[in-house]
């Protein structure tokens with residue numbers, strides 16, 4: 012038998028095991044349950060020529076005095092040699108009645124004597140510990156005092172709780188990271204929650220797939236058509252369809268097909284559409300999802316779109332005092348600003364300034380170099396003049412500064428500060444959001460924003476959740492200016508807020524079209540505008556002073572990158588000035604691999620004793636350029652921020668105490684090893700992560716291997732990141748494919764909501780249009796509505812809602828009846 016290749020992952024008679032006690036803990040992860048142990052072998056069922064063996068896997072608080080039985084497989088680690096990788100384990104002691112009685116009568120359980128201990132063991136049996144952990148009411152018939160019961164339960168939880176839970180999670184096949192996540196979410200209730208409804212894990216724990224939960228459920232004997240299974244399948248399908256495509260809803264047909272594929276694909280037997288329909292209705296009744304016409308929404312996204320529309324209507328109607336200034340006065344002030352700044356605004360720029368002053372909410376869009384920043388500065392000056400305000404923050408010791416500028420990322424906020432000369436923060440900081448109260452949280456009330464005028468830049472990056480939180484926090488009579496480039500990639504999170512606001516034509520808006528950045532002979536901006544209009548210029552492959560095209564195929568991309576970066580490095584470019592962009596993470600020409608290639612050139616290991624730490628197969632050295640992956644307002648660093656490693660602090664004895672110090676533009680952050688997951692190398696990033704930033708030189712490979720990503724807005728966004736030099740590498744056909752594919756619009760209904768609410772309120776300013784709209788919907792479908800929620804109201808309720816949710820014309824109209832097989836939807 013080849014011990015190293017056989018899969019012993021499921022418990023069976025032939026599974027390898029070791030019985031023994033722990034001699035040493037070599038490594039203990041700080042952020043999950045992963046440990047490396049040395050175990051003195053007492054018994055084993057495989058050949059091993061030493062007394063001790065190294066074990067790796069996830070373990071709870073293992074006790075050096077306890078004997079354990081470890082199940083798993085032998086593995087050959089490329090660096091550390093042969094080890095035993097533990098799938099699950101159990102404590103060997105105390106499992107006898109005698110041992111357990113002595114254990115319960117010990118000092119660990121004050122107030123429980125030998126007699127009581129014996130009684131407990133007799134009544135509950137030798138598996139009393141898991142029984143008590145699972146449900147402490149098993150102790151009720153024993154007749155313990157309340158105090159004794161409390162001592163016993165908390166003692167068992169303290170001594171054996173985490174241990175038993177980890178053993179239990181091991182048994183379900185969870186590794187260290189997921190075990191830690193699950194335990195942190197449910198604590199002592201972990202095993203009972205999983206036993207009751209393993210599908211709950213899909214909803215609560217990021218990283219647990221439906222398939223994984225389904226496997227556990229199957230082991231636990233959950234029926235193929237159990238309601239929990241169907242509902243989890245529906246929610247997973249909805250999540251996959253709506254969120255992964257960036258929309259706020261999906262259509263019924265897709266949801267039904269996706270759910271059936273998921274539910275019928277992973278187990279034998281076939282779920283009918285009728286059964287599925289019932290659970291869709293139940294989820295709607297519980298307000299987890301909302302059906303409207305042929306669409307199905309996650310409730311929180313459905314609400315977020317309505318709330319955005321309601322709040323924009325509130326602000327749009329409020330008006331502000333600026334509107335009292337006459338047109339002549341505004342003209343004069345604009346002239347003065349032109350003189351002061353030695354600029355002649357073009358006609359559309361002047362219109363933008365005037366509209367911004369006249370409107371409570373104003374949308375400004377335009378491609379690169381059309382003057383968005385120029386107009387932001389102009390708006391600040393004009394607003395200050397009209398309201399007789401000082402722009403200097405020093406003049407506002409006592410009162411709040413009236414001018415607020417914010418952007419969705421730290422880099423974008425920094426650029427806003429640099430280009431306007433005014434103070435600017437991230438939207439998260441403005442709202443007081445942090446990791447614990449992210450904008451998805453329905454109940455979170457951010458602090459109210461104070462000031463008189465708020466300007467948000469890079470609006471295309473703002474998603475539905477963040478915009479909902481922002482717009483709710485803005486008081487009436489605050490002027491709101493939303494600036495962005497509608498042709499850039501939409502937000503990473505759900506929605507396409509800025510594009511929907513413009514599309515709805517319900518709010519004053521203006522598009523700047525004249526390119527002003529001509530004098531520096533930039534051809535990058537012209538190229539960007541051509542791409543935006545769906546064309547590649549005829550000189551696309553001809554080298555220009557600021558851009559070049561290197562023809563290559565996917566296999567040659569690495570070599571091209573090595574050569575271009577090598578040359579730029581020789582010419583003195585710093586790593587912060589150079590940026591390689593790639594559309595995806597994985598593969599030989601994905602972000603992860605290209606990062607290693609560029610790192611080897613920009614910051615190579617120069618001597619064997621140079622300080623270096625490794626995390627998840629990435630080596631970090633002093634001087635490395637790193638990217639922050641999550642918002643961390645407490646450290647003043649945000650998703651997309653780029654910094655340099657300035658120091659590596661290692662602890663020779665325990666690597667879990669190692670630290671990295673990173674200098675960002677506005678902060679220096681020390682990361683404990685458990686937080687290294689928040690950063691990655693930044694020599695190469697995805698185009699999404701680079702949005703909101705500019706770099707002196709951008710190198711962009713585009714080859715057919717990126718196929719799924721080749722869209723016009725992706726190429727446009729990538730190109731507009733380059734301020735001075737752009738190197739394009741790849742094959743011309745892939746670039747052509749990008750410009751020819753405008754992509755599909757995301758499934759969102761914000762534009763519709765705005766039309767209903769804002770246009771509606773122009774005729775009828777009093778009624779709540781959100782409710783009216785839902786009531787109309789409900790009337791049509793014989794539904795009762797309370798506070799905008801759909802409720803069912805009569806015997807035929809299920810049919811009504813089923814039809815409401817499943818009334819796609821392309822679906823068999825018999826859906827909702829028995830005897831329908833999923834094949835009929837094909």
Ligand SMILES: Nc1ncnc2c1ncn2[C@@H]1O[C@H](COP(=O)(O)OP(=O)(O)OP(=O)(O)O)[C@@H](O)[C@H]1O
Nearest residue numbers: 355356357378379380381382383384385386527528
């Ligand atoms: N009316 C004008 N006359 C002369 N120069 C102008 C005018 N408007 C803008 N510019 C200049 O054009 C350049 C681009 O303007 P600006 O930076 O405001 O555009 P932008 O839309 O913010 O560009 P990007 O999106 O690339 O940052 C700047 O150098 C600016 O000074």
